[in-house]
Amino acid sequence: xxxxxxxxxxxxxxxxxxxxxxxxxxxxxxxxxxxxxxxxxxxxxxxxxxxxxxxxxxxxxxxxxxxxxxxxxxxxxxxxxxxxxxxxxxxxxxxxxxxxxxxxxxxxxxxxxxxxxxxxxxxxxxxxxxxxxxxxxxxxxxxxxxxxxxxxxxxxxxxxxxxxxxxxxxxxxxxxxxxxxxxxxxxxxxxxxxxxxxxxxxxxxxxxxxxxxxxxxxxxxxxxxxxxxxxxxxxxxxxxxxxxxxxxxxxxxxxxxxxxxxxxxxxxxxxxxxxxxxxxxxxxxxxxxxxxxxxxxxxxxxxxxx
Numbered sequence: 001x002x003x004x005x006x007x008x009x010x011x012x013x014x015x016x017x018x019x020x021x022x023x024x025x026x027x028x029x030x031x032x033x034x035x036x037x038x039x040x041x042x043x044x045x046x047x048x049x050x051x052x053x054x055x056x057x058x059x060x061x062x063x064x065x066x067x068x069x070x071x072x073x074x075x076x077x078x079x080x081x082x083x084x085x086x087x088x089x090x091x092x093x094x095x096x097x098x099x100x101x102x103x104x105x106x107x108x109x110x111x112x113x114x115x116x117x118x119x120x121x122x123x124x125x126x127x128x129x130x131x132x133x134x135x136x137x138x139x140x141x142x143x144x145x146x147x148x149x150x151x152x153x154x155x156x157x158x159x160x161x162x163x164x165x166x167x168x169x170x171x172x173x174x175x176x177x178x179x180x181x182x183x184x185x186x187x188x189x190x191x192x193x194x195x196x197x198x199x200x201x202x203x204x205x206x207x208x209x210x211x212x213x214x215x216x217x218x219x220x221x222x223x224x225x226x227x228x229x230x231x232x233x234x235x236x237x238x239x240x241x242x243x244x245x246x247x248x249x250x251x252x253x254x255x256x257x258x259x260x261x262x263x264x265x266x267x268x269x270x271x272x273x274x275x276x277x278x279x280x281x282x283x284x285x286x287x288x289x290x291x292x293x294x295x296x297x298x299x300x301x302x303x304x305x306x
Contacts, residue, residue: 020068020103025060025078029067032075033060036093037126043096045294046126046148048271058082059091059123064114068103079107081114084123088115091123099128108138122299135299144191144298146273147282149290156259157288159252162245165226166219167254170212175201177217181228185240190277209233214261218250229254231262236272239281251281255288 025033030053037051049055063082070076079092090111094103112120122140124131132142161167168174179197186192195203204210209232218227218241227241227250236258241251262270272290274281 020070020077022066022068025065025067025080027061029075030056030061032067033078036075036078036095039095040093040126040128041294044126044128045292046124047273047296048148048293050125055125059125063088066107066110068106070098077103077107079111081111087121088118089121089123090115091125093126096128099130104131104134105138108135108140112138119303120301124297124299127295127297139302140299141302142297143300145276146296147276148271148273148293148296149282149285150269150271150293151259151288151290152269153289155289156256156263157252159249159256161218161253162248162250164221165250166221167216167257168219170204170215170217170230174217175205177219177223177225178204178215178228178230181217181225181242182238182240184225184242185227188243189275204230207232209235210237211261211265214258214265216254216257218245218254227251227254229258231258233265234262234267234269234271236262236270239272252284252288255285259288 033056034051034053037056040046041048041051047055059082060078060080063080065078065080067075068077074095076095076098077093079090081088081090083089092104092107092111094107108122111122120140122135127145135142168177170178176197179200182200183194183197187194205212211231211233215230216228217225219225225242226245227239229239230237236255239251239254241254259270271293272285273296274285276282276295
């Protein structure tokens with residue numbers, strides 16, 4: 001990837017040209033899409049999976065898409081509309097070096113024209129400082145945002161499990177306890193979806209990258225579930241502690257234990273995401289050695305199309 005980055009620097013003046021060659025994206029554009037996503041992640045941070053082939057295929061090749069190519073033949077802007085669990089969602093990227101040329105406005109306009117009359121939803125797995133203003137001007141508001149955080153320190157704090165608790169891995173006989181800990185931990189969170197047990201467990205166990213043997217549920221001596229953590233390759237996916245056990249170091253113990261478990265699998269760095277409306281959890285992760293690496297967000301059109 002060093003060569004494309006040098007090329008970007010070499011054509012910086014050329015990119016002041018105000019027109020791009022716009023055309024649909026296809027299989028042959030996967031390498032160019034990966035380079036564009038990597039350029040955005042290098043400057044802005046965000047979800048590292050964004051530059052992986054599976055994510056690019058799902059986001060840019062599974063629906064209607066468009067790419068903008070400059071006079072040197074580099075892909076500098078891209079957008080698509082595709083189907084996911086929230087219906088039809090738009091997403092897009094603009095190279096950091098061309099954002100002053102307002103191609104983001106063109107992409108929002110394109111997405112609105114291809115939304116099929118539906119209320120526009122936008123997924124942004126990597127965000128940049130002026131993006132919120134661009135979307136606000138286009139009638140879109142942020143409805144969700146997460147800090148993307150990574151842990152790269154060699155040293156991991158040693159935080160003991162609180163007295164009176166023990167942990168168990170995910171098994172058939174502990175599955176219900178995992179769900180109970182999840183539901184009790186997040187029921188007081190804004191926007192808690194209340195996912196039914198069968199659906200939540202199916203989503204967890206059917207993930208091909210989940211590490212069930214390293215995921216843990218914390219139980220009292222009486223068997224009451226009071227906290228849990230689930231892991232996948234390189235990621236801490238979900239961490240929850242029921243309200244009555246918060247402030248006792250349980251969440252910190254589960255996190256540092258999981259960092260060690262993931263590193264035993266050869267994973268470094270370790271990643272996690274935390275909602276921007278959960279500052280206490282964010283502060284905890286910072287204390288444990290995580291650092292912010294950008295943000296991911298969702299935006300929604302403020303009014304239904306007329």
